[in-house]
Amino acid sequence: MKDYSVFAEENRQEYVDVLQALTERPSPSYKENRIAKWIRELLCGYAEKSGYDQVHIYEDDICNVYCELGEAFEPGSECFAVTAHTDTVFPDMEGPLPFERDGSGRIYGLGIKDNRANICSLLFCAKYIFEEGIVPEKRLLFVFNVCEEGTGNLAGSKRVLEHYPEICRWIAFDLDYTTIFCKALGSVRYKITITGQGGHSYNDFGRKNAIVAMSELIRLFYQINPEEYSGAVTYNVGRIQGGTTVNAIAEECQADFEIRSDDSESLEKLQEYFDTLLEKTRQEGAGELEVKKDILGIRPSMGGFSEEGMVQQIGLVERISRIIREITGKAPDVKSGSTDCNVPLSRGIPSVCIGTCLGAGEHTRQEYIEEASLKNGLIIALKTVLEGIR
Numbered sequence: 001m002k003d004y005s006v007f008a009e010e011n012r013q014e015y016v017d018v019l020q021a022l023t024e025r026p027s028p029s030y031k032e033n034r035i036a037k038w039i040r041e042l043l044c045g046y047a048e049k050s051g052y053d054q055v056h057i058y059e060d061d062i063c064n065v066y067c068e069l070g071e072a073f074e075p076g077s078e079c080f081a082v083t084a085h086t087d088t089v090f091p092d093m094e095g096p097l098p099f100e101r102d103g104s105g106r107i108y109g110l111g112i113k114d115n116r117a118n119i120c121s122l123l124f125c126a127k128y129i130f131e132e133g134i135v136p137e138k139r140l141l142f143v144f145n146v147c148e149e150g151t152g153n154l155a156g157s158k159r160v161l162e163h164y165p166e167i168c169r170w171i172a173f174d175l176d177y178t179t180i181f182c183k184a185l186g187s188v189r190y191k192i193t194i195t196g197q198g199g200h201s202y203n204d205f206g207r208k209n210a211i212v213a214m215s216e217l218i219r220l221f222y223q224i225n226p227e228e229y230s231g232a233v234t235y236n237v238g239r240i241q242g243g244t245t246v247n248a249i250a251e252e253c254q255a256d257f258e259i260r261s262d263d264s265e266s267l268e269k270l271q272e273y274f275d276t277l278l279e280k281t282r283q284e285g286a287g288e289l290e291v292k293k294d295i296l297g298i299r300p301s302m303g304g305f306s307e308e309g310m311v312q313q314i315g316l317v318e319r320i321s322r323i324i325r326e327i328t329g330k331a332p333d334v335k336s337g338s339t340d341c342n343v344p345l346s347r348g349i350p351s352v353c354i355g356t357c358l359g360a361g362e363h364t365r366q367e368y369i370e371e372a373s374l375k376n377g378l379i380i381a382l383k384t385v386l387e388g389i390r
Contacts (some may be wrong), residue, residue: 001386002131002132004379004382005375008375008378009142011124012374015120019099019107019112020099022035022038022119023111024111025038025096025097027090028089028147029146030087032086036059036086039065043057043308046126046127046130047126047130050130050131050133055067055069056068062155062157062159062237062318064143064146065145065147069139069141070135070136070340073139073164076166079141080141080167080389081167082172082384082385083142083143083144084115084121084143084173085144085156085157087147087149087152089111089363090111090365092110097110099112104370105372106368106371107368107369108366108367110365111367113355113357113368113369114363115148117175117356117357117377118175119173119332121357121378123358125142125381129386134386136389140389141315143156143160145157145159145160146219151297154343157341157343158342169316169349170341170349170351171388172380173354174353174355175358176359176373179329179334180352180354181341182334184299184337185299185301185338186261186300186342187260187297187338188270188299189256189297190256190296191254191296192214192294193219193253194210194242194285194289194290194332195251196213196250196252196288196369197251197288198248201247201317202204202247205248205320206287208289209250209254210251211247213281213285213291214242221235222235230265230266231261231262232261233259233260233268233270234261235259237245239255240256241253260338263302264300300343300346301342301346305348309348316352317352328380354378356374357370358377363364
């Protein structure tokens with residue numbers, strides 16, 4: 001087989017060209033249809049040009065793009081999955097979106113680190129397999145999945161496991177190669193709406209104010225002590241709005257609350273505690289205020305691993321750590337995270353999330369990657385995939 005470094009160097013310009021084409025195409029969560037079509041057509045083109053026929057490429061109804069490699073995929077057949085999500089946090093729908101070099105080795109673009117560079121790495125893993133005529137000894141599944149970000153609620157990765165419940169290992173390409181995420185950081189997100197009669201600030205003084213009630217709820221929420229729970233625990237109020245004008249008693253207030261933990265029991269306890277805070281808010285409203293809870297999203301935390309499954313999980317983390325250390329000279333951090341791997345990890349399937357670039361500023365309009373990191377990133381991706389199918 002061709003040396004990975006040689007392949008990366010030979011494809012350096014094409015890689016950047018594909019990266020630019022991906023970055024310029026908008027794809028907010030639930031609106032990935034255009035980029036999915038482009039990825040599917042590029043994969044088919046690579047396979048056709050190489051004369052590779054041990055592959056089945058298709059797109060499902062939610063715009064996940066699947067690339068089955070190796071033996072025929074049949075019900076009950078185990079497979080190794082490698083995924084990269086295609087959605088971004090940015091709502092922009094008019095392209096082309098920015099793709100800019102700053103002269104210092106950085107390339108700026110919306111979603112370029114999260115997750116365009118990682119999509120590129122998975123595409124070029126497929127290209128390498130096609131060109132080298134590699135037939136995996138084990139069934140190999142590449143997926144370019146939708147809805148990893150925010151309110152996407154991991155819909156794409158959940159659909160992958162519906163289609164392929166026999167997945168035995170899962171690697172997600174996301175973010176950068178300084179960190180391995182191998183423990184699922186679960187979360188629950190709520191929209192709370194408090195409503196009342198409202199009124200004039202002078203004539204109706206004394207009526208319950210929805211903003212005041214929400215403020216008290218937030219104050220109590222922020223008294224949660226993470227040290228009282230197992231695992232990592234965080235919480236946040238990320239958005240609040242309400243009221244109409246300075247001389248009106250607010251009749252409505254809305255706020256978005258989030259709870260996170262990498263311990264499933266702690267996550268359940270935190271949800272129960274939050275419900276007690278909501279009940280307290282209702283009682284203090286004394287019939288004047290209504291409190292409504294809507295679930296914005298749920299991301300699962302770690303599930304129960306069998307003893308064998310945990311041994312495999314530890315081995316997978318050690319193998320990926322070794323690969324990154326051998327190529328970059330630095331050992332990656334190992335952390336909990338909220339990624340597409342939450343879904344398989346919640347079901348006891350050995351899974352890790354790693355990145356294939358370096359950069360910063362994800363989820364901001366100053367997001368960038370270091371162009372010099374792309375070669376090492378692609379080599380990491382190739383070694384990770386091809387060692388995994390032997």
